[in-house]
Amino acid sequence: MLERRLQKVHVKDLNVGMFVFDVGRHWIHHPWPHRSKLITSARDIDQLIDYGIREVTVDLARGLPLIKLKEIEEKKEKSEDKELAGKKEKRTRERTESVTMAEELPRAKKIYFDALETTREFLADTRAGRKLNVAKVRDNVETMIESAFRNRDASLALIKLKTYDEYTLTHSLNVGVLAISMGCHINLPRGKLRQLGMGAILHDLGKTKVPLEILNKKAKLTAEEFNAIKFHPVIGAQMLETTSNISDQSISVARYHHERIDGTGYPDGLSGEKISHFMIITGMSDVYDAMSSDRVYRKGILPHEALKSLFALRGMQFDSFWIEKFIQCLGIYPVGTLVKLSSGEISLVLGVNHSNLLRPKIRLLFDSKNMPITGEKIVDLAENNNLNREIVEVVAPKPLGLDLSSLL
Numbered sequence: 001m002l003e004r005r006l007q008k009v010h011v012k013d014l015n016v017g018m019f020v021f022d023v024g025r026h027w028i029h030h031p032w033p034h035r036s037k038l039i040t041s042a043r044d045i046d047q048l049i050d051y052g053i054r055e056v057t058v059d060l061a062r063g064l065p066l067i068k069l070k071e072i073e074e075k076k077e078k079s080e081d082k083e084l085a086g087k088k089e090k091r092t093r094e095r096t097e098s099v100t101m102a103e104e105l106p107r108a109k110k111i112y113f114d115a116l117e118t119t120r121e122f123l124a125d126t127r128a129g130r131k132l133n134v135a136k137v138r139d140n141v142e143t144m145i146e147s148a149f150r151n152r153d154a155s156l157a158l159i160k161l162k163t164y165d166e167y168t169l170t171h172s173l174n175v176g177v178l179a180i181s182m183g184c185h186i187n188l189p190r191g192k193l194r195q196l197g198m199g200a201i202l203h204d205l206g207k208t209k210v211p212l213e214i215l216n217k218k219a220k221l222t223a224e225e226f227n228a229i230k231f232h233p234v235i236g237a238q239m240l241e242t243t244s245n246i247s248d249q250s251i252s253v254a255r256y257h258h259e260r261i262d263g264t265g266y267p268d269g270l271s272g273e274k275i276s277h278f279m280i281i282t283g284m285s286d287v288y289d290a291m292s293s294d295r296v297y298r299k300g301i302l303p304h305e306a307l308k309s310l311f312a313l314r315g316m317q318f319d320s321f322w323i324e325k326f327i328q329c330l331g332i333y334p335v336g337t338l339v340k341l342s343s344g345e346i347s348l349v350l351g352v353n354h355s356n357l358l359r360p361k362i363r364l365l366f367d368s369k370n371m372p373i374t375g376e377k378i379v380d381l382a383e384n385n386n387l388n389r390e391i392v393e394v395v396a397p398k399p400l401g402l403d404l405s406s407l408l
């Protein structure tokens with residue numbers, strides 16, 4: 001008779017390879033054909049979470065050895081990547097957003113600042129050699145995904161408000177926000193979004209082991225210092241490999257986010273098909289945020305200029321298909337950009353019209369005589385009666401004496 005080692009486990013602590021002996025619910029109220037199942041993918045766990053199941057009974061005496069599991073996961077990943085790539089020429093269906101930017105913004109702010117605190121904690125923990133609190137990071141990623149499902153533009157509006165004390169802190173979170181938005185844009189299933197979001201927010205974990213004097217050095221780096229920086233993806237991945245409950249896909253993001261399809265990336269100089277869409281999405285988010293952020297040694301460029309520079313890399317460092325998707329996601333004028341209209345009015349971009357990137361939703365701030373417009377005047381430039389207004393240029397907030405954080 002088969003020996004059983006039954007144990008109650010919270011769904012968040014489930015891992016691929018565990019055998020769920022009893023899902024603990026009547027068949028109508030759980031997603032599987034039977035009450036027992038071997039967990040072969042993150043999707044199995046997601047289905048339980050989606051059904052609101054919090055706890056299941058696992059049989060620790062059953063399950064698969066790690067090597068076999070990796071094979072199953074890799075096989076599945078490959079076919080799913082192919083499926084996604086097959087949609088290249090088709091227009092992907094957009095997930096409909098359920099609430100307006102104005103409704104989501106207060107919630108998105110809370111979610112962003114909570115996640116910022118968690119990021120601060122895990123960077124400090126890692127620096128001090130303490131264990132990474134994976135469950136907390138995962139909870140934050142989960143709420144970020146929820147917010148993006150409700151309205152993607154709200155969280156995107158927050159990433160360029162300002163840099164809070166340390167670059168790696170805001171940068172890590174921003175790359176998470178950008179990657180999740182992009183994942184939503186291409187309709188990734190929830191489980192994959194979670195893996196991508198976790199990988200993206202943790203992508204620069206290895207930098208916590210690079211001395212700050214090197215990371216913040218204003219003068220040209222020596223070859224040795226540059227090599228120390230180039231090693232951060234390897235260190236980050238090693239740290240995550242020794243942490244439980246992090247998927248291989250998230251670890252790959254940390255390991256390969258500086259690889260480029262033309263082979264010019266590091267640390268391994270991978271090229272072409274070897275670089276997955278998760279790595280590309282995180283790589284583009286990383287470059288975009290880095291270019292548009294102020295650093296100790298240089299000022300960041302405006303977001304729309306960063307997108308232009310990224311566009312120039314298409315077909316070289318990044319696949320054109322993914323660059324175009326990224327721009328479709330963020331818009332030509334990303335949310336939070338100040339623009340001047342042909343009418344002479346100054347306005348703030350509040351929402352992307354994915355079907356007409358040149359005509360976003362805006363809030364009017366100043367009239368043509370530079371007088372502040374009182375009350376909230378939202379204009380959808382894509383609507384027929386607004387076609388007489390066009391964006392003529394992007395303006396920087398500082399010369400106008402504007403503080404974006406007071407506008408959002």
Ligand SMILES: [Fe+2]
Pocket residue numbers: 203204232257258286
């Ligand atoms: Fe990095």
Ligand SMILES: [Fe+2]
Pocket residue numbers: 171175203204286
């Ligand atoms: Fe980075």
